Amino acid sequence: KKILVIPGDGIGQEVTAWGQKVLATIANNYNHTFHFEEGMMGHVAIEATGDPLPDSTLDKARNSDAILFGAIGHAKYDNDPTLKVRPEQGLLKIRKELGLYANLRPIKLFDELLEASSIKPEILRGADILFFRELTGDVYFGEKKRSEDRSSASDLMIYHRYEVERIARKAYEAARTRRSKLCSVDKANVLEASRLWREVVQEIAKEYPDVATEHMFIDNAAMQLIKDPKRFDVVLTGNLFGDILTDEASQIAGSMGMLASASVGDKVGFYEPIHGSAHDIAGKGIANPLASILSAALMLDISFGLKTESQRVIKAVEATLRQGYRTMDIANKHTENEFIMGTDAMG
Amino acid sequence: KKILVIPGDGIGQEVTAWGQKVLATIANNYNHTFHFEEGMMGHVAIEATGDPLPDSTLDKARNSDAILFGAIGHAKYDNDPTLKVRPEQGLLKIRKELGLYANLRPIKLFDELLEASSIKPEILRGADILFFRELTGDVYFGEKKRSEDRSSASDLMIYHRYEVERIARKAYEAARTRRSKLCSVDKANVLEASRLWREVVQEIAKEYPDVATEHMFIDNAAMQLIKDPKRFDVVLTGNLFGDILTDEASQIAGSMGMLASASVGDKVGFYEPIHGSAHDIAGKGIANPLASILSAALMLDISFGLKTESQRVIKAVEATLRQGYRTMDIANKHTENEFIMGTDAMG
Numbered sequence A, B: 001k002k003i004l005v006i007p008g009d010g011i012g013q014e015v016t017a018w019g020q021k022v023l024a025t026i027a028n029n030y031n032h033t034f035h036f037e038e039g040m041m042g043h044v045a046i047e048a049t050g051d052p053l054p055d056s057t058l059d060k061a062r063n064s065d066a067i068l069f070g071a072i073g074h075a076k077y078d079n080d081p082t083l084k085v086r087p088e089q090g091l092l093k094i095r096k097e098l099g100l101y102a103n104l105r106p107i108k109l110f111d112e113l114l115e116a117s118s119i120k121p122e123i124l125r126g127a128d129i130l131f132f133r134e135l136t137g138d139v140y141f142g143e144k145k146r147s148e149d150r151s152s153a154s155d156l157m158i159y160h161r162y163e164v165e166r167i168a169r170k171a172y173e174a175a176r177t178r179r180s181k182l183c184s185v186d187k188a189n190v191l192e193a194s195r196l197w198r199e200v201v202q203e204i205a206k207e208y209p210d211v212a213t214e215h216m217f218i219d220n221a222a223m224q225l226i227k228d229p230k231r232f233d234v235v236l237t238g239n240l241f242g243d244i245l246t247d248e249a250s251q252i253a254g255s256m257g258m259l260a261s262a263s264v265g266d267k268v269g270f271y272e273p274i275h276g277s278a279h280d281i282a283g284k285g286i287a288n289p290l291a292s293i294l295s296a297a298l299m300l301d302i303s304f305g306l307k308t309e310s311q312r313v314i315k316a317v318e319a320t321l322r323q324g325y326r327t328m329d330i331a332n333k334h335t336e337n338e339f340i341m342g343t344d345a346m347g
């Protein structure tokens, strides 16, 4: 198996090293052969080549079986919205080029972290959500314009029937293997793109009569997610709403530092933490490596079909948490017997 | 003062009656003269006239000093995204026609409700946020299209410089009267409209050097709002992101049933609960009337400059909660001495 590792920016560098180390250990212990290559993307790639996604990285990506990615972004660009070349363009381009239209984001709380969240434990206990976020359409990829005098700016929010169909089917298939509930999130009371989304999901729903379908407006969903996370099983949504809801849902899992994601579609699978480059804590060795390690676990399962190995990684994460090891983001001042460690110790 | 009352759909009918009753009581006790008129909007107006915002309602609105509105929407339209005439069009049109570009949504927890939220009390205590949601631009009002074969659909997310400037100034002015902190929320790492938004806010920020400005991406903001609501003072954002964040923020105030909003701009002020028409509980007399009553309090303060009278209403709400009266949505099974009441008793 050929694995491309793209650490990217900020804490991406330090946490991805741990994801890779875990993959190497699994290969060693279970007699698999993983070939690792490295690629550049994001701010680091702009600095080195002027291009957030150099052709060499894209070529390597196309020739790999799976990709482990870190994070992207840099304050320089955030502070100057007029810059033309931007790190995020690299990530958006690789998602589009590799046809990674389905982004899976499992949200599950490890029992050990029940107290780490800002939400009450009794609200959280038992919550287990699988998000399907559409990843190659929506206002992310519609035409962007700036008027000549720069006084107005626009992005086209657009969806095509086939884009909704293919991710809806994937979400319904997954719902069947879980609690057979699917909630589709849109803003059909205002947006035409959302009305198409809802029409198509209603059609696909007929192919899955065994799955209970619910439609919810994004504003309501953003509220329900905190009010009663247990009501959700599979959540299906577009690119923008999925971006917002899954970051919000990180509070259900205690911390963003715990959340892994898998992007799939045409062929190659792409695995990355949900968190960003977090430049404020980068290089200090205090970032939580578990999202990258859990991304590696998703790779083993989804791209390689290695379920036992994937479970082994998850069990190791659980054991580490049970022993009391914590990075800052999941430390809970109210619990005793906790060791707050750096990235290395957690890894 | 001429007040137009538009109850609208679902629980809008029953809660708005209470908002109006409170206004009438204030007029009586403080020797003011309020003239009430009634107007139709939403599903009820479609049923009666075929138009979600009949001209007669719009005329009355233009000739009033302030408007008390209830809620809009009906499951019939939510279940059939192909319907052309929809209740929400009435609300969007009145916002646009009256130039209501600034939607103020104060989020503050009444001490009595500290336990009613799904968020831990220690995270909530002291949270006090004022949202400024832009209300007449963004993807809500950009061109909507459906391809001829109906296989693709789009909405234009668009912002003009002047739209951002005028709401930014309002938000900064408000920040000065509070804790002098402003957080502007956008998605400038992906969207061109957001990059314009950020550019303009950065410019306006220079006029308010005494206010500390922060820029945050919407995904991060959706997370921070739950993780640490106390970090926010004034939050400034676009129409779509504001819609999502303020519904989410309802969990900070214990329930959506507590949240009032004021929409201002050109001349007439428009006051409404943040909650929707909630047809599932409509007509049962169990809806929380406090959001409508608090909307009336905002009207007294913002449109009429009657600060004492406005405070009187808020104090009455506090007293009611302190006595233990609760509607279902804010009832907390863990607290004793609570009376769960219907809308009438709460009102």
Ligand SMILES: CC(C)[C@H](C(=O)O)[C@@H](O)C(=O)O
Residues within 6 Å of the ligand: A072, A073, A088, A091, A243, A274, B189, B190, B219
């Ligand atoms: C970095 C950014 C472009 C990206 C997105 O918005 O998709 C990130 O927030 C994510 O969720 O993967």
Ligand SMILES: CC(C)[C@H](C(=O)O)[C@@H](O)C(=O)O
Residues within 6 Å of the ligand: A189, A190, A219, B072, B073, B088, B091, B243, B274
């Ligand atoms: C009913 C709907 C059109 C409306 C909106 O999205 O603006 C509502 O959710 C609100 O927040 O006032």
